[in-house]
Amino acid sequence: MPFVLKLALKNLFRHRLRTFVSVVAIAFSVLIVVFAKGYVDGLIESTVADHIQYNSGHIKIVDRQYYQEERLLPLNYPIDGFAGEGLDNLMARLSAVADVEMVIPRLKFGALISTEEELVTLYGWGVNPEKELAFTQIEKELVEGRMVRPGQREVVMGSALLAKLGLGVGDKVTILANTAYGSLTGVTFTIVGRILSSLKMLNEFVFYLPFDQAQRILFMEDQATEVLIVTKSRNLVPQLLPQVKQILAENGAGERYLALGYKETSDLIALMDVAQVIYNNIYAFLVLLACIVVINTMIMIVAERRKEIGMMGALGLERKDILLLFVIEGGIMGVIGSLLGAISGTILTRYVAQTGIDYTAALAGFSEEHLMSPIIYPIYSVENTIFAFVLGAIVVTIACLIPARRAAKLDPTEAMREG
Amino acid sequence: MKKFILLVVYLVMIMASGLPTLALTAEEIIAKVDENQYITSAKAEAEMIITNSGRKITKTMVSLTDGDNSLTEFTNPRDRGTKFLKRGDDLWMFFPDAEDTVKISGHMLSQGMMGSDFSYQDMMESDKLTELYTYTLVGEGEVNGRACYVLEGIAVEGKEVSYYRRKSWIDKERFVGLKEELYAESGRLLKVLTVTRVEEIDGRWYPVESVMENKLRKNTQTEFILKTIEFNPEIPAGTFTLESMR
Numbered sequence: 001m002p003f004v005l006k007l008a009l010k011n012l013f014r015h016r017l018r019t020f021v022s023v024v025a026i027a028f029s030v031l032i033v034v035f036a037k038g039y040v041d042g043l044i045e046s047t048v049a050d051h052i053q054y055n056s057g058h059i060k061i062v063d064r065q066y067y068q069e070e071r072l073l074p075l076n077y078p079i080d081g082f083a084g085e086g087l088d089n090l091m092a093r094l095s096a097v098a099d100v101e102m103v104i105p106r107l108k109f110g111a112l113i114s115t116e117e118e119l120v121t122l123y124g125w126g127v128n129p130e131k132e133l134a135f136t137q138i139e140k141e142l143v144e145g146r147m148v149r150p151g152q153r154e155v156v157m158g159s160a161l162l163a164k165l166g167l168g169v170g171d172k173v174t175i176l177a178n179t180a181y182g183s184l185t186g187v188t189f190t191i192v193g194r195i196l197s198s199l200k201m202l203n204e205f206v207f208y209l210p211f212d213q214a215q216r217i218l219f220m221e222d223q224a225t226e227v228l229i230v231t232k233s234r235n236l237v238p239q240l241l242p243q244v245k246q247i248l249a250e251n252g253a254g255e256r257y258l259a260l261g262y263k264e265t266s267d268l269i270a271l272m273d274v275a276q277v278i279y280n281n282i283y284a285f286l287v288l289l290a291c292i293v294v295i296n297t298m299i300m301i302v303a304e305r306r307k308e309i310g311m312m313g314a315l316g317l318e319r320k321d322i323l324l325l326f327v328i329e330g331g332i333m334g335v336i337g338s339l340l341g342a343i344s345g346t347i348l349t350r351y352v353a354q355t356g357i358d359y360t361a362a363l364a365g366f367s368e369e370h371l372m373s374p375i376i377y378p379i380y381s382v383e384n385t386i387f388a389f390v391l392g393a394i395v396v397t398i399a400c401l402i403p404a405r406r407a408a409k410l411d412p413t414e415a416m417r418e419g
Numbered sequence: 420m421k422k423f424i425l426l427v428v429y430l431v432m433i434m435a436s437g438l439p440t441l442a443l444t445a446e447e448i449i450a451k452v453d454e455n456q457y458i459t460s461a462k463a464e465a466e467m468i469i470t471n472s473g474r475k476i477t478k479t480m481v482s483l484t485d486g487d488n489s490l491t492e493f494t495n496p497r498d499r500g501t502k503f504l505k506r507g508d509d510l511w512m513f514f515p516d517a518e519d520t521v522k523i524s525g526h527m528l529s530q531g532m533m534g535s536d537f538s539y540q541d542m543m544e545s546d547k548l549t550e551l552y553t554y555t556l557v558g559e560g561e562v563n564g565r566a567c568y569v570l571e572g573i574a575v576e577g578k579e580v581s582y583y584r585r586k587s588w589i590d591k592e593r594f595v596g597l598k599e600e601l602y603a604e605s606g607r608l609l610k611v612l613t614v615t616r617v618e619e620i621d622g623r624w625y626p627v628e629s630v631m632e633n634k635l636r637k638n639t640q641t642e643f644i645l646k647t648i649e650f651n652p653e654i655p656a657g658t659f660t661l662e663s664m665r
Contacts, residue, residue: 076474114521153516174517181476182469182534183498186514186521217516219497 004321008328011301019333022297026337027344029290030392033283034345034385038353038378040279044272045379048234048262050199050371053136056265057104057228058237059244061094064258066225071369073110073123075180078223082251086222093247099232099240104131105224107214111207112176115165122161123206124177126214126224135230138195141202145169145193150210156193158203169194175207180219187217198360198375200368237261268370287392290337291399298330298403309407310415323401323408330400331393338392342385350380445554445570451594453549455623460485462652468642469535478533483652488659498533502664505543513664520661529581536610536633536641540581551578552585562588562597562613582609593617593624608634615642621650 012019052058062070066077081090091103107126112119129147133139138147148154155173157165167173174188189209197203215221231240244259263269302309309322356377363374443451460483467478478498482491491503500515510523528539548554552572560569567588574580583604588597595617601610616628627645657663 112527114524114527119525119527172518174519174521176521178534179497181497182471182531183478183493183501184512184533185498185501186512186517188516188518 004325005328008325008332011325011329012332015301018297018300022294022333023337023340025290025293026287026334026392026396027341029286030338030341030388031345031348032286033388033391034342035349035352035378036279036286037283037384037388038345038349038380039357039376040276041381041384042353042378043376044269044276046373046376047272047371048269049137050373051266051269052234052262054199054201054371056260056262057135058231058234058262059229059241060260060262060265061227061229061244061248061257062225062260064256067258067260073108073225075109075178075218075220075225078180078220078225079105079227079257080223082253087224087227088222090251090253091227093251094227094229094244097229097240097243097247099236100229101232102131102135102230104128104135104228104230105211106226106228107211107218107220107223108225109177109214109218113165113173114176120161120164121205122175123201124175124214125206125208126211127208128211129208132208138202138208141195141197142193143196145191147193148208148210149192150212152192152210153187153189153213154192154210155189156195156208157191158206159194159196160200160204161207162191162194164204167191177218179217180223185217187213198373199371200363200366200374201371205368234262237263268372283388283391284395287395288399290392291396294330294333294396295399295402298326298400299406301329302326302403302407305407306410306415309410310412310417313410313412314416319408322410323404326404326407327397327400330404331397334393334396334400337396338389341392342389345388346380346385349378349384353378353380443556443568445556446549448556448568448570448589448594449549449554452589452596455594456596456625458484458486459651460654461648461650462654463648464646466642466644466646467533467535467537468644469533469639470641471534471636471639473638476534478535479646483654483658485654485659490658490663493533501533503542504659504661504664506659508543510539510543511661511664520664531633531636536631536636536639537643538581541610541631548572551575551580557586559591560588562590563615565593565597566591567597590617590624595624595626597626610634620648 061079063077063079066074069077079087079090081087087105091105094100094103105128109124109126111122111124113122129149133147142156143159145156148156155175162168165173169191171191172188173191174186176184176186179185195202215223229240229244231237238261241259241261245254248254248257248259312322356375358375360374363372366372463482465480465482467480469476469478477495479494480491481494482489487507489505493499493501502513504511504513504520510528511520512523513520523539528543530538532539532542551574553575554570554572556568557571558569560567567590570587570589572585572587574583582601584602586600586602588599589595590597595614597614597617599612600608601612603609611632611634612629614626614629616626617624618627619625625645625648629643630640631643632640
């Protein structure tokens with residue numbers, strides 16, 4: 001065995017360029033795997049995080065009918081507690097569930113601003129500012145001014161929306177909305193903060209206002225359009241969802257309200273789960289492509305060394321040793337290439353994780369309804385590095401069996417006679 | 420015999436000359452309706468009952484009009500203080516919670532006014548329908564036991580109207596519209612207005628109760644009830660200005 005290993009190492013240095021090219025091919029494919037995995041993870045993570053923060057929470061409670069017509073943001077199917085008693089008891093009951101960190105009510109509605117040139121349609125989000133700051137990224141995205149305060153006629157708007165309206169922080173704006181009773185109403189607000197978000201929804205269409213103000217102007221006292229439950233970790237959702245449903249059912253609201261896990265409210269996330277499985281297959285395929293280079297090199301080597309192999313056989317080297325010799329040769333290239341690829345891939349991923357890849361221009365036509373950030377920050381993780389390294393090393397070594405078996409099958413006398 | 424022939428000729432001539440007065444043209448019918456319903460100035464109190472999927476919402480309002488302009492103020496608790504000012508073809512709104520007036524324009528004009536089946540445009544429509552539509556008399560009919568002319572108006576090319584085609588039932592005797600069907604250019608029925616009560620006010624017949632159904636929405640209708648109407652009231656100068664709304 002040490003003899004075979006020594007021989008394999010020696011052989012690797014016989015044609016350095018050839019070995020180098022093979023190692024580079026493996027390294028490059030492993031680099032791509034590390035980076036692509038980090039990239040896809042980053043894409044999924046940011047999409048899931050945005051969806052959870054601005055749409056669904058970990059578990060979302062809505063009226064069954066509201067869920068059907070959610071796109072229209074109807075106000076006549078609110079959450080108004082158990083048997084219309086108001087939000088407080090419902091929120092208290094849900095907060096009491098173990099591992100629930102926050103229960104967040106929101107009141108979302110359609111609104112309009114009439115400017116000289118046009119009518120601008122937008123979405124009003126009535127929120128509890130303290131809870132939103134704790135739960136979402138909004139504090140980071142608030143680039144000017146501050147968040148709204150309860151009880152005040154104040155709004156916070158996205159940068160693109162403000163630019164469209166020609167307004168800024170400190171200005172006043174009159175917003176129109178249909179109340180829960182179908183009447184048009186108009187209220188003048190002071191703009192107290194500006195958001196700069198990569199989400200089109202937040203940047204161009206949404207304005208935040210205090211929850212109590214939204215309730216007052218829409219005639220929806222003690223009501224919300226949705227109630228979000230935030231747990232310690234999103235992985236707890238499958239475990240907590242039955243408990244939440246149980247609470248709704250016990251209080252006679254099981255028929256009226258729906259409790260939905262965050263995956264149920266997004267088509268995009270379900271799609272990405274499928275995509276992730278597909279990508280994992282593509283990674284193996286990528287490494288296989290690099291293997292073709294290695295296999296090709298090895299087949300060349302075997303052809304070149306026929307005489308030598310015959311000689312070694314004649315001198316008593318067993319077939320399995322010859323097989324081992326070539327597998328080790330390939331395996332070493334696989335390990336070195338994978339190691340280089342994994343390291344360089346990790347460095348690249350960590351670098352791009354800082355800068356991000358900006359698809360703003362490409363996604364400009366994307367509907368604001370898809371809460372998907374156009375800037376993707378790959379996620380660096382040790383698991384991905386190890387995964388790519390192991391994948392590279394194993395697949396290359398296994399691939400080397402093909403040329404190695406050819407070498408081992410050679411008949412010594414015939415091999416020596418040739419060439 | 421000669422005398423008899425002369426008499427026949429004479430009678431035929433009379434009948435012939437009398438014929439146009441018997442059969443009115445579409446334009447003449449619409450002109451008579453305009454004449455009957457046209458208001459120089461009035462002050463009215465009205466009620467709007469909106470029924471939407473079983474839920475009833477009542478809104479009350481007071482309106483002042485001088486023909487071209489009108490000012491409407493809502494008086495029911497939830498909408499108290501909300502005002503509409505129509506000046507010519509423009510519409511402004513004022514809300515108690517807003518610091519400035521809001522001009523209503525574009526696609527908003529075709530939306531339901533205060534959640535009703537009437538659109539802002541329905542409310543603003545100029546009285547001179549003959550300028551916007553070419554009417555033809557298409558037949559006769561009956562609405563609530565009253566004999567009617569049935570007219571059809573097609574939008575005049577180049578004019579911007581909310582409804583491409585309208586079919587109207589006009590009371591033959593009182594020259595009051597009793598029913599109207601409003602169609603899109605595709606032929607789709609959009610709205611149906613039915614007058615349920617007509618009253619004689621100051622010598623002219625006037626629709627005081629009507630029901631509008633928006634055929635694009637399910638299970639909704641809006642009843643419009645004219646509570647009181649006073650013709651030629653005293654309207655203070657400056658009533659129809661933006662300043663007066665605040």
